[in-house]
Amino acid sequence: MSVETASPTLMTVPAAPIDTRMASLRAIYIIWYRDILRYWRDRWRLVASLAQPLLFLLVFGSGLSSSLGGAFGRGTGISYIQFMYPGIIGMSILFSAIFGAMSIVWDREFGFLKEVLVAPIDRWAVAVGKALGGTTQAMIQGLILLVLAPFVGVKLSLLTVVELVPLAAVLAFGLASFGVAIASMMKSLQGFQVVMNFLMMPMFFLSGALFPLTNLPGWMTWLTRLDPASYGIDPIRRVVLSNSGLPNVNSLGLTINGQVLAIPMEAAIMLAFGAVLLGVAVVMFERRD
Amino acid sequence: MPETVIEAKGLIKKYGDLEAVAGIDLEVRAGEIFGFLGPNGAGKSTTISMLCTLLTPTAGVARVAGIDVVHDPAAVRQRIGLVFQDPSLDDQLTGRENLEFHAFVYSVPAQDRRRRIDEMLDLLQLADRASSQVKTYSGGMKRRLEIARGMLHQPQILFLDEPTLGLDPQTRKSIWTHLNELRSTKGVTIFMTTHYMDEAEYCDRIAIIDRGKIVALGTPEDLKGLVGGDVVTITSTKPEAAESEIKKLLGVTPVRDNGSLRMEVPDGKAFVPRLVRELEAPVDTVSLRRPSLDDVFLKLTGRVIRDEEVSARDRNRAMASRWMGRRR
Numbered sequence A: 001m002s003v004e005t006a007s008p009t010l011m012t013v014p015a016a017p018i019d020t021r022m023a024s025l026r027a028i029y030i031i032w033y034r035d036i037l038r039y040w041r042d043r044w045r046l047v048a049s050l051a052q053p054l055l056f057l058l059v060f061g062s063g064l065s066s067s068l069g070g071a072f073g074r075g076t077g078i079s080y081i082q083f084m085y086p087g088i089i090g091m092s093i094l095f096s097a098i099f100g101a102m103s104i105v106w107d108r109e110f111g112f113l114k115e116v117l118v119a120p121i122d123r124w125a126v127a128v129g130k131a132l133g134g135t136t137q138a139m140i141q142g143l144i145l146l147v148l149a150p151f152v153g154v155k156l157s158l159l160t161v162v163e164l165v166p167l168a169a170v171l172a173f174g175l176a177s178f179g180v181a182i183a184s185m186m187k188s189l190q191g192f193q194v195v196m197n198f199l200m201m202p203m204f205f206l207s208g209a210l211f212p213l214t215n216l217p218g219w220m221t222w223l224t225r226l227d228p229a230s231y232g233i234d235p236i237r238r239v240v241l242s243n244s245g246l247p248n249v250n251s252l253g254l255t256i257n258g259q260v261l262a263i264p265m266e267a268a269i270m271l272a273f274g275a276v277l278l279g280v281a282v283v284m285f286e287r288r289d
Numbered sequence B: 001m002p003e004t005v006i007e008a009k010g011l012i013k014k015y016g017d018l019e020a021v022a023g024i025d026l027e028v029r030a031g032e033i034f035g036f037l038g039p040n041g042a043g044k045s046t047t048i049s050m051l052c053t054l055l056t057p058t059a060g061v062a063r064v065a066g067i068d069v070v071h072d073p074a075a076v077r078q079r080i081g082l083v084f085q086d087p088s089l090d091d092q093l094t095g096r097e098n099l100e101f102h103a104f105v106y107s108v109p110a111q112d113r114r115r116r117i118d119e120m121l122d123l124l125q126l127a128d129r130a131s132s133q134v135k136t137y138s139g140g141m142k143r144r145l146e147i148a149r150g151m152l153h154q155p156q157i158l159f160l161d162e163p164t165l166g167l168d169p170q171t172r173k174s175i176w177t178h179l180n181e182l183r184s185t186k187g188v189t190i191f192m193t194t195h196y197m198d199e200a201e202y203c204d205r206i207a208i209i210d211r212g213k214i215v216a217l218g219t220p221e222d223l224k225g226l227v228g229g230d231v232v233t234i235t236s237t238k239p240e241a242a243e244s245e246i247k248k249l250l251g252v253t254p255v256r257d258n259g260s261l262r263m264e265v266p267d268g269k270a271f272v273p274r275l276v277r278e279l280e281a282p283v284d285t286v287s288l289r290r291p292s293l294d295d296v297f298l299k300l301t302g303r304v305i306r307d308e309e310v311s312a313r314d315r316n317r318a319m320a321s322r323w324m325g326r327r328r
Helices: A020-041 A043-071 A080-110 A112-117 A123-152 A158-185 A190-205 A218-226 A228-242 A247-252 A263-287 B044-051 B073-079 B095-105 B110-123 B139-151 B169-186 B220-225 B239-250 B268-278 B293-301 B307-327
Strands: B004-015 B018-029 B033-037 B059-064 B080-083 B157-161 B189-194 B205-210 B213-218 B230-235 B255-257 B260-265 B285-289
Touching: A020 A043, A020 A080, A020 A123, A020 B095, A043 A080, A043 A123, A080 A112, A080 A123, A080 A158, A080 A190, A080 A228, A112 A123, A112 B095, A123 A158, A123 A263, A158 A228, A158 A263, A190 A228, A218 A228, A228 A247, A228 A263, B004 B044, B004 B189, B018 B044, B018 B189, B018 B205, B018 B213, B033 B044, B033 B169, B044 B059, B044 B157, B044 B189, B073 B080, B080 B139, B095 B110, B095 B139, B110 B139, B110 B169, B139 B157, B139 B169, B157 B169, B169 B189, B205 B220, B205 B293, B213 B220, B213 B293, B220 B293, B230 B268, B239 B260, B239 B268, B268 B285
Parallel strands: B033 B189, B033 B205, B080 B157, B157 B189
Antiparallel strands: B004 B018, B004 B059, B205 B213, B230 B260, B230 B285, B255 B260
8 A cells, every 4th residue: 555655754743832922913913914015015005095085175175165164164264175185085994994904804704714714813913913004004095195285285293193193093994903803703895895984984974074072962972972982083184283373273173072182182082982893893803713 | 554633423414403413423543644535525525624723513523633623722723734615825925925915823932933934835736825915826836825824833634624625636636646645744644535536546545425325435445446356348340240259259248339348357468468479359449447436436336426416516616716806
């Protein structure tokens, strides 16, 4: 029988037992790196994802700006397009973060997720890697819009950029974690449309990206304060506009019981939201077969 | 006798009332190529999934690389390589990047990563295309890349679920050449499922599985022995005369089928010369055929593995993946 011809002495056994903590860190890194690599390689997506914010700014922003005229801003000196511009940065982050996380569903559809899930790594590392990948992509997608600042009459300074990076990161992290949590529960691409229509669009509309969250009807005030994206977009707007010589932006900002929230507080709320949702994602990942 | 690397006892998997795997016992030895042969729905994939820790058995015990699959699935996974039935590559990444990803998640030591990736790319003849995106690969190249990936963390056992499904015969043959090479250079044990009878011939031992049970287990030769003998077919311009002569002179009763006569004989190699020497009726052609595994399968289960059904499914699968691929 030919069986005997193979010698067991050739067998290779993994040498030392593996340090699981290091293994998880390596896994997080490579899962993140793969997302970035794919993002970078898919130039069309980069271009296409700029089209929507541009459309909003040019058509929606310019249109409303001229029809509202000085009526907008209640004496703050802020034009509608200036107000909307940081909101559009937030929108870009919101959409890219959730889309980025949805790549989990693509991976499931095309089989690659299996390669990840059968690997001898902790499941939480998979969820964290995906959330960080989504965070990074969304941050880039949002910050890239800073190049449009001169066209909407917003002055940029180094300080703006320095303050904006962590705020964009926090918003991106919160929403990417949210996206990973949703994606971990979704079995197929069919559910994607549902997520789009019933989660992403309401989150966008209620986030204060397009209009100030003050003097709203009571029910809407409630909903906007429940929308986590509100706490990420408001500080971005305050930083961008107040550094641009429009300090009155705070009067259009997010309030709880009439009180303007401090920026670190808003960031903390966003971060906490992200952490909780990431926890949900981890639990979902640990559970699946 | 080499050590046992896969051991299953009374392995059962139930889905509600349906018993997909109905009590399987088997032992696979180090360095073997072990084939799991059966029609669709026989329980092949379910069994392999339980051995790979992807499914939890309803009952029974399985030990892979000496480790219980239920107690320590992570340790089992570190020691086995997997090639799934469905594609599981990232086709936006290059071949090398796919392997790098795997090296990271399987904790291949940093200093070995590059060397092992190069070695596997060479072994599976993918080195020249390593920097191309996988979406530009042919079906056979994708399979080879998956095999390279499965071997990257130097597993003791490589599991392959229908590794040649949907590939053309030539590509299938080259996959087999590579698997044999891996076995001889790396000493890896190979456990695979297939429904292609001709592929089972490459295996050292085969288990034929039908309706969740192993109905026969042995070398391809052992299994063919179950049919008992060789199949000899002759054609003649005077089949009646030939038929009666064969009966009279050789003591065998042939079956007539149009102009040809088919007979089962215990030792075909000795029979054919006698036949040619002793027959006076004109013989145009003689063919000697060993019984095929199809004959064995037919004898054991009373059914044939229908290739048409299989190929229809393959076509759908291929179409689905093309369609999805384009949408990506």
